[in-house]
Amino acid sequence: MTEHKYIKDIDKLECDCFPDENFNSTDTLAFRWVHSDFNNPNNFLPVFKIDPNRVEDYENCNQKCMGYGLSLYSNLSKAEKKLTNYLKRKPQLVKVFGDSIAEGKLEKDDGIANKPDSKSHFTFHEHKNCNLKTKFATIKQIKL
Amino acid sequence: MKNSLVKINGFDIKELPFSLERVGDLMFYEGPLMSILKDNLGNAYLQDWVDSDDKNNRWLIYQISLNQLNEYINNKTSHFSLINNPINDIVFVVDKNSKGIIERSLVCSPNRLPYEYLPETNIEFEKEDSRDLNKIIEFFGLDSLVTTKENKVFDILKEAKKSNEELINIHIKSSNRKVSYGKIYSSILGKILLNYSSLNSATALNIYDKTAKIPKEDRPRRKKGELKSIKQLGELEFVYAKAASFSVFLRPISKQTELFDNQTSSEKITKTIFNLFEASKDLDKLKELKTTLNEGMLNSYNTFLKEIKEDDISINVQYANPENELIIKDSFSSSTAKTILKNLDSLEFENTKDIKIKGNFKALDSLSKTFKVESFDGDIYSGKFSKQLEQGIFKFNLQDYYQITVQVDETKKSGTKKITEKYTIVSCVELEK
Numbered sequence: 001m002t003e004h005k006y007i008k009d010i011d012k013l014e015c016d017c018f019p020d021e022n023f024n025s026t027d028t029l030a031f032r033w034v035h036s037d038f039n040n041p042n043n044f045l046p047v048f049k050i051d052p053n054r055v056e057d058y059e060n061c062n063q064k065c066m067g068y069g070l071s072l073y074s075n076l077s078k079a080e081k082k083l084t085n086y087l088k089r090k091p092q093l094v095k096v097f098g099d100s101i102a103e104g105k106l107e108k109d110d111g112i113a114n115k116p117d118s119k120s121h122f123t124f125h126e127h128k129n130c131n132l133k134t135k136f137a138t139i140k141q142i143k144l
Numbered sequence: 145m146k147n148s149l150v151k152i153n154g155f156d157i158k159e160l161p162f163s164l165e166r167v168g169d170l171m172f173y174e175g176p177l178m179s180i181l182k183d184n185l186g187n188a189y190l191q192d193w194v195d196s197d198d199k200n201n202r203w204l205i206y207q208i209s210l211n212q213l214n215e216y217i218n219n220k221t222s223h224f225s226l227i228n229n230p231i232n233d234i235v236f237v238v239d240k241n242s243k244g245i246i247e248r249s250l251v252c253s254p255n256r257l258p259y260e261y262l263p264e265t266n267i268e269f270e271k272e273d274s275r276d277l278n279k280i281i282e283f284f285g286l287d288s289l290v291t292t293k294e295n296k297v298f299d300i301l302k303e304a305k306k307s308n309e310e311l312i313n314i315h316i317k318s319s320n321r322k323v324s325y326g327k328i329y330s331s332i333l334g335k336i337l338l339n340y341s342s343l344n345s346a347t348a349l350n351i352y353d354k355t356a357k358i359p360k361e362d363r364p365r366r367k368k369g370e371l372k373s374i375k376q377l378g379e380l381e382f383v384y385a386k387a388a389s390f391s392v393f394l395r396p397i398s399k400q401t402e403l404f405d406n407q408t409s410s411e412k413i414t415k416t417i418f419n420l421f422e423a424s425k426d427l428d429k430l431k432e433l434k435t436t437l438n439e440g441m442l443n444s445y446n447t448f449l450k451e452i453k454e455d456d457i458s459i460n461v462q463y464a465n466p467e468n469e470l471i472i473k474d475s476f477s478s479s480t481a482k483t484i485l486k487n488l489d490s491l492e493f494e495n496t497k498d499i500k501i502k503g504n505f506k507a508l509d510s511l512s513k514t515f516k517v518e519s520f521d522g523d524i525y526s527g528k529f530s531k532q533l534e535q536g537i538f539k540f541n542l543q544d545y546y547q548i549t550v551q552v553d554e555t556k557k558s559g560t561k562k563i564t565e566k567y568t569i570v571s572c573v574e575l576e577k
Binding site (some may be wrong): 009047053056057067071085086090092093095096 | 147
């Protein structure tokens with residue numbers, strides 16, 4: 001089995017994250033919120049890699065395991081709608097989430113994902129050699 | 145973008161004056177962005193993420209009432225309203241490092257917050273973004289609270305009974321920063337009070353100025369102070385204000401009670417105003433009522449509504465009379481005001497009447513066929529001569545006195561606010577010396 005990109009960090013969680021029957025290899029188009037500067041180092045980093053202390057904000061192992069996955073969307077307009085809504089609620093979130101949408105094609109070897117929810121959001125766990133930056137490109141910038 | 149925290153004007157404090165514990169999150173996305181906390185007395189606080197730099201996250205912490213919390217969760221109030229109306233009108237600004245340790249904290253008034261920290265005005269709660277919502281509802285017993293779409297308005301009768309006086313309450317709300325808990329832009333308050341007073345005054349004249357209803361030529365001279373005493377009936381005085389969003393209480397300065405119906409003048413005036421409020425929401429009813437209204441009432445009502453619309457505020461108006469326990473209420477949002485203004489604008493009005501004046505010309509112009517005449521009462525009229533008379537203008541002079549019949553054409557067109565009057569002399573006979 002291919003290793004998780006952040007397996008060493010996950011092991012420190014002391015949670016039984018994988019295997020998880022809700023996560024499977026996927027071959028799909030995906031959208032990610034990114035900064036207008038595509039080279040921003042946080043663009044394709046999971047939340048716990050950006051700030052390891054955020055682990056404390058998550059209550060149980062189910063949630064904590066998600067912290068090493070990336071938030072992606074399966075539908076462009078839903079991804080855009082959600083980001084727009086967040087930036088209207090908290091304008092400075094642009095510093096955290098960015099204000100742009102990048103599109104990319106996920107392939108089976110890239111990692112595993114759960115099923116998108118009603119808002120098309122899903123979590124994607126990258127495999128060791130996956131580099132999403134090379135697979136994604138910015139397609140839209142949100143104008144409020 | 146330079147990653148630094150926005151500067152805030154406030155007072156630095158060493159530590160927060162309370163210790164708080166998290167109950168649940170109203171907004172959570174890859175971490176809490178808006179959490180509900182409790183102090184050791186069970187009071188609810190909101191912890192709102194607003195900013196970050198390389199080292200710290202900045203949070204606003206402010207106390208909210210359980211009603212505010214409940215209304216927010218039930219989408220009856222906005223995030224913007226919460227942030228602008230915290231209990232005690234103070235917000236703690238707290239910078240925490242990544243380990244959750246407070247690096248700096250200060251206290252400020254919500255109106256000191258930079259615009260970058262404010263949500264858009266119409267942003268409401270979204271359940272799907274919350275975490276542990278049931279814990280919040282359960283802990284604060286929110287399901288036993290009754291929510292109302294509008295903020296509470298005062299029990300006007302209870303308030304009137306305290307002083308045993310008739311009271312008018314104007315409760316002003318807005319979803320923007322112009323009106324918030326206990327605060328209001330003075331320009332808005334000024335305009336509302338002035339406009340409502342003008343409407344009250346015009347209504348008093350409409351009801352009690354019997355002389356104005358007599359044709360001008362037969363109108364007796366007014367008694368000294370007659371008009372002043374009628375206007376006094378429509379005069380209101382500001383009694384006090386309460387915070388919630390912003391509420392003012394007014395009372396009539398003077399009143400007279402009519403024997404046959406035992407109604408006070410202020411009750412009569414207020415009922416007439418509320419009849420206008422009610423009727424104006426429906427064009428047909430307004431057309432019916434219009435025949436009983438004077439121009440002043442319509443114009444002042446127009447101005448009153450225009451400000452509500454332009455300032456995007458909503459108003460509850462209440463009246464109570466402790467004597468007969470009468471309560472009358474009505475409310476206007478900016479969209480109702482807009483509809484009523486349309487109704488008022490679409491009132492077409494045309495009327496022609498003749499008035500007879502005794503007086504002398506102050507100006508005569510044979511080229512433009514125009515005149516200016518002063519009546520014995522001191523009223524000045526200006527206009528044109530009719531086709532029949534324009535050839536004989538040279539017969540008139542500025543010394544002699546005349547009995548003049550003037551045709552008055554009153555018109556009010558759609559989309560205009562004022563009634564215009566056009567004066568035409570149709571007959572002019574010299575008075576015997």
